[in-house]
Amino acid sequence: MSSANQGMSSAAQQAAAQQAMALAESLAGRSSLPWATRAHARAADRVVETPWRVATGADFIYPRTGGRKPPGTDRLNPYLERVMRAAPYDERVNLALTRVQLLLARPETLLAPTVVARTLFRTPSRRAAPVEAKRRVPDSAL
Missing domain, CATH: 1.20.58 (Methane Monooxygenase Hydroxylase; Chain G, domain 1)
Incomplete structure (x- = not known):
């Protein structure tokens, strides 16, 4: 987004x-x-x-970015990168990330135990195929 x-x-x-x-x-x-x-x-x-x-x-x-870093940035950025890598392969991670990107949910929701577990322990291998979009997510789910 x-x-x-x-x-x-x-x-x-x-x-x-x-x-x-x-x-x-x-x-x-x-x-x-x-x-x-x-x-x-x-x-x-x-x-x-x-x-x-x-x-x-x-x-x-980016290494050349200047200024004061928000607290937790060095821990959060690598995790968010993993969330973005897992999202195409996991519907729940994808929905959580999409809701945050659309400002429908706060970023803290990406730290919910189910999202963390699915992100850290189910991150796909490079050979895994993305989940196919089988249906449109209803607006009520967002």
């Missing part, structure tokens, strides 16, 4: 948060613009934080 798609998804989530705050402000009878601006900034920060940390942490696979 491209970071542009994640950017658009997080922008949509920010807009939803802003609309919810505007409604709450209206219902509470508040009309203070500075309050709304600060509250929106806090809400937007919560929406953007996770995709931003994942994207910037991934940059550190």
